[in-house]
Amino acid sequence: MTAIFSSGNKSILPAAWHRLTPIWQGGEEVIKKSLPHTQLAPTWQLLLLGDGSPTRHLELLTGESTEVDVIDMSLIGMDLDSAPELIQSVPGPRLRRQVWLRTASGQRLAYATSWWEASHIDEYLQNRSLTIWASLARLRTELYRDVRGIHYGYSDALQTGFGVDGPFWGRHYLFWHHGEPLTLIYEVFSPYLTKYLGPMQLSGNHSKV
Structure with a gap:
């Protein structure tokens, strides 16, 4: 399944996923x-480096439920998909899922791409319109979120999708279940969250890293 997502008058076809060009x-x-x-x-740092649920954190910050817009579900087979190297920890053939996380009122807060073993995704994401956290919570699935990388950079597609200028902060991590990697997730958060979290950096020049 391939979907088109849009912001304003601009449409983007997610033939690939939106990785940050890192600074x-x-x-x-x-x-x-x-x-x-x-x-x-x-x-x-609490949001990006912590091992808690970003979906739950976003709900606590905004006071609204976090909803998901699925924009792409593509079978990629054994392709490494320009993903972080950890994709090799997820058994193939694989399926890639791309979503926007937004408030119930429509404000986009994050973008996420996840890679799953294709034969198991229906087991864990029985309702594709739910967030991963909501889906796994319903199943009472015990998980460990293993944050492995943090990124700071630009993406034209995400700048258009968020409607906010970059640069953006993102991260990637593995979900572990019963001692085995379940899925690899790459998330990027909107600078809109400064409304709740304050400035991204405690300095006069936010462009310096």
Whole structure:
């Protein structure tokens, strides 16, 4: 299934997923130590580096339910799909899912791409219109969110989709279930969240990293 998503008068066909062109990125060592607050403010670090549910965090921040707009579900087979190297931890053949996370009133807050073993996605995402967190919570699935990478950069498609200028902060992580990788997820958050979280960086120049 391939869908078209739009913002205003512009439409984008998600033939590929929207990875940030990085200004800066870090791996596990950076994530364990945390970042200087002049690079990423503490409130944003809680969102990006914590192992809690971003869906739940967004609901607590906005006071609205978090809803999902599925924009793409594509069978990619054994293709590595320009994804983080961890995609190789997810058994193939694989399915790629792209979504917007938004408030019930329509404000887009995040973009996410996830990669699943195609033969198992129906088991875990029985209702494709629900967020991953809501789907797995319904099943009482025990999970461990293993954050492996953090990214800061630009994407023309996400700038159009969010309706907000970049740069953007994102991350990627594995969901583990019963000691096995369940899915790889790449998330990017909208700067609109500064309304709730405050500035992304505790410095006078937010463009410096």
